[in-house]
Amino acid sequence: MTMQTMCLRTSICEGSFERGEEKIAAVSRLHTEPSREPVSGMGRGGAIPAQEIRTYHVGSLKIFTGYNISVSSTRQVGKSHSQFLDDCILIYQTVGDEASKSGASGVRLQSYACPIADLCLAGQSMLIHLPRSAFKGLEDRLDAICDAQREFHASPILHAYLESLRCNLTRLREGEEHVVEAMTVQIVRSSIVRTVEPLVDAVSPASRNRLEAARRYIDEHLTSDSLTVESVQAWLGVSRRQLYALFEPYGGVARYILRQRLRRLHAFLAQSDVKRSVGSVAEQFGIDPCRVQRLFREEFGYGPEEVRPKGVSRPFEVKSDTVYESRVA
Amino acid sequence: MVASEPEVPPAAVPRTGNAEELVREVHFSTRALPADEQFQTWQYLMEDFAEISPLSEMQERNGYLVDAKGYDLGKVGISLLQADGCAFRRDVDHIKRGGQDHWALCYRSGGTYFSQCGARALKVEPGTLWMTSLAYPFEGSADTGSTISLCIERDQLLSIADQLDRLNHRVLEGITAQIAIEFLKSMAQLLPTTSMAEMPIFVETALIVIQGFVTQADPLDLNPTRPIMAVRLEMVKRHIQENLSSNRLEPDDICAAMRLSRRQLYYLFEELGGVSAYVRKRRLIAIHEAIADPAEHRPIHAIAAEFGFYDAALFSRQFKAQFGYSPKEAREHRLQGYAPPPMPPRIDKWLAQIRDQ
Numbered sequence: 001m002t003m004q005t006m007c008l009r010t011s012i013c014e015g016s017f018e019r020g021e022e023k024i025a026a027v028s029r030l031h032t033e034p035s036r037e038p039v040s041g042m043g044r045g046g047a048i049p050a051q052e053i054r055t056y057h058v059g060s061l062k063i064f065t066g067y068n069i070s071v072s073s074t075r076q077v078g079k080s081h082s083q084f085l086d087d088c089i090l091i092y093q094t095v096g097d098e099a100s101k102s103g104a105s106g107v108r109l110q111s112y113a114c115p116i117a118d119l120c121l122a123g124q125s126m127l128i129h130l131p132r133s134a135f136k137g138l139e140d141r142l143d144a145i146c147d148a149q150r151e152f153h154a155s156p157i158l159h160a161y162l163e164s165l166r167c168n169l170t171r172l173r174e175g176e177e178h179v180v181e182a183m184t185v186q187i188v189r190s191s192i193v194r195t196v197e198p199l200v201d202a203v204s205p206a207s208r209n210r211l212e213a214a215r216r217y218i219d220e221h222l223t224s225d226s227l228t229v230e231s232v233q234a235w236l237g238v239s240r241r242q243l244y245a246l247f248e249p250y251g252g253v254a255r256y257i258l259r260q261r262l263r264r265l266h267a268f269l270a271q272s273d274v275k276r277s278v279g280s281v282a283e284q285f286g287i288d289p290c291r292v293q294r295l296f297r298e299e300f301g302y303g304p305e306e307v308r309p310k311g312v313s314r315p316f317e318v319k320s321d322t323v324y325e326s327r328v329a
Numbered sequence: 330m331v332a333s334e335p336e337v338p339p340a341a342v343p344r345t346g347n348a349e350e351l352v353r354e355v356h357f358s359t360r361a362l363p364a365d366e367q368f369q370t371w372q373y374l375m376e377d378f379a380e381i382s383p384l385s386e387m388q389e390r391n392g393y394l395v396d397a398k399g400y401d402l403g404k405v406g407i408s409l410l411q412a413d414g415c416a417f418r419r420d421v422d423h424i425k426r427g428g429q430d431h432w433a434l435c436y437r438s439g440g441t442y443f444s445q446c447g448a449r450a451l452k453v454e455p456g457t458l459w460m461t462s463l464a465y466p467f468e469g470s471a472d473t474g475s476t477i478s479l480c481i482e483r484d485q486l487l488s489i490a491d492q493l494d495r496l497n498h499r500v501l502e503g504i505t506a507q508i509a510i511e512f513l514k515s516m517a518q519l520l521p522t523t524s525m526a527e528m529p530i531f532v533e534t535a536l537i538v539i540q541g542f543v544t545q546a547d548p549l550d551l552n553p554t555r556p557i558m559a560v561r562l563e564m565v566k567r568h569i570q571e572n573l574s575s576n577r578l579e580p581d582d583i584c585a586a587m588r589l590s591r592r593q594l595y596y597l598f599e600e601l602g603g604v605s606a607y608v609r610k611r612r613l614i615a616i617h618e619a620i621a622d623p624a625e626h627r628p629i630h631a632i633a634a635e636f637g638f639y640d641a642a643l644f645s646r647q648f649k650a651q652f653g654y655s656p657k658e659a660r661e662h663r664l665q666g667y668a669p670p671p672m673p674p675r676i677d678k679w680l681a682q683i684r685d686q
Contacts, residue, residue, distance in 0.1 A: 155527055155531075156515070156519050156523075156527075157515065157516070157527075157530055157531055158530070160512065160515035161508065161534065163511070164507065164510075164511030164512065168507045168508060168511075169504075171503075171504050175544070176503055176504050178544075179505050179541045180504060180505070180541075182537070182541070183508070183537050183538065186533070186534075186537040187533075190529075190530050190533040190537075191530055210626075212626040213627070216626070
């Protein structure tokens with residue numbers, strides 16, 4: 001039996017799409033790019049229904065369902081507009097039918113930050129794009145699962161939920177999206193909470209709590225000038241040495257703070273139409289305006305100007321426009 | 330008289346529980362009984378819950394088959410009931426005697442079911458999902474068939490009690506209902522092989538699913554009026570629940586806020602062991618939930634202080650008295666405030682037990 005194979009390329013680096021919504025549209029457009037093999041599946045009781053990947057917008061979630069999807073995500077450094085970098089995708093695959101022997105039921109979570117190697121999902125599968133904000137408070141666990149790049153031990157009840165969601169999505173009515181969105185997020189959250197403990201336990205629980213508290217404190221005070229290594233240390237009530245030990249995997253506290261600030265600046269630049277100069281925005285995020293270009297390039301591999309949505313004129317262009325108009329007049 | 334008397338575990342079970350242990354199943358069946366005693370046994374077992382009477386057409390038939398199973402998950406309970414047809418009637422007396430005021434999300438896979446609660450009549454065809462509130466009297470009849478019910482203690486969801494009550498005796502619809510049906514079916518299938526360690530996610534999912542129906546609630550409350558004392562008690566309970574972290578929950582403060590005399594307040598909480606004990610218990614439960622929440626990283630003493638426990642030693646002692654293990658153990662094991670209590674003596678006591686968690 002021949003099957004149409006679909007290619008879902010979640011390449012978040014399609015240069016031609018700039019804004020959030022359009023990028024998702026790009027993803028769904030790419031689904032309908034089947035490798036054209038003749039459909040000769042009349043053997044098993046009638047024609048196979050048109051194979052297409054359906055996209056559902058359920059509140060802040062985007063759900064894709066389809067048959068024999070192959071997923072690959074490549075991250076081309078230099079072009080990537082990475083406000084999705086932090087988001088994550090849940091891949092649910094049902095047991096492959098007899099036509100594709102290799103299928104196995106599984107749930108995995110992938111972060112857009114790490115490139116996904118080519119992954120062929122035999123049988124019916126469903127992909128859920130979840131914004132990172134859905135995992136508030138659980139970021140460390142999420143990262144641990146995404147870094148591990150393997151199926152996490154999902155509770156059978158999560159499987160059952162995802163299966164019934166997949167079967168019922170076509171019946172989704174107006175006004176129900178928010179209920180479904182909340183249910184999905186909550187159930188995924190709760191299964192992350194309950195299943196990932198062993199993955200993260202490398203650090204002792206006490207210091208993990210402390211690290212998490214410190215990270216949260218830094219996150220909340222990121223835009224404030226008063227956030228320094230000393231203030232974190234004072235707030236946490238640990239010695240400088242202990243604080244550095246906690247943040248060793250991140251390359252030190254100061255490095256961690258700077259990194260978080262740069263990420264936030266990146267997200268801000270990518271989303272807003274603010275026409276102010278990068279330097280002044282950077283200052284607002286607590287980054288030295290003189291060094292922002294270099295730091296940004298070091299972190300992301302491209303300059304801050306490249307992140308800005310195209311079509312928004314920069315301050316100097318506006319100026320030249322007005323000059324031109326006044327000349328015409 | 331009790332038909333199934335399963336092995337009762339020793340009274341002092343280590344309450345932290347063995348994670349490998351399976352979720353415990355309570356079961357009852359009339360199959361082992363002589364045919365002429367079957368119906369009476371079931372009737373007797375249910376007497377505090379509802380009055381059961383035979384349907385006219387089955388009078389001549391001998392025997393009455395019931396297979397009931399229950400899984401106690403702490404905050405929620407799942408019951409699977411396969412029973413021959415009968416008529417039932419739950420009145421105010423039953424509610425008072427049995428004390429069950431749970432919400433039950435029910436799914437029926439065979440046999441029609443008819444029930445009337447006040448002005449609202451419910452007719453259920455197989456394959457539908459509906460909500461029943463056990464806090465209201467109802468009566469009706471059911472054909473031979475099986476029902477899966479998910480029961481949730483009223484105190485768990487006091488904040489959305491009004492909306493849930495307005496779903497009483499209503500058939501639930503939409504994708505939410507489809508998902509909930511699948512969920513109930515998979516619960517029924519998975520629970521016999523589920524270990525205690527996996528239980529919290531079942532409980533959390535169940536609570537999420539129930540809350541998903543809130544948007545379907547009627548604008549009007551068509552339920553019969555509840556006894557004034559029950560309504561008043563619930564108002565006070567809600568006030569307490571909303572102000573757990575406030576330091577103004579002394580009996581005098583509650584009296585002032587709820588416009589009750591001290592005597593009335595004590596009378597309301599008499600069966601619950603007094604108002605102060607109730608407040609302390611709810612606070613300890615709230616602290617336990619926060620401690621066991623993996624996303625909560627504050628130190629235990631900070632959480633305790635938020636709820637007014639400033640003396641660490643006293644807090645630790647009271648916590649242990651309430652749950653049987655220390656706050657530190659609760660954090661390490663991420664417990665859900667649940668450890669199986671000793672086996673209930675009778676299946677009808679089982680529902681009342683969920684409420685005391």
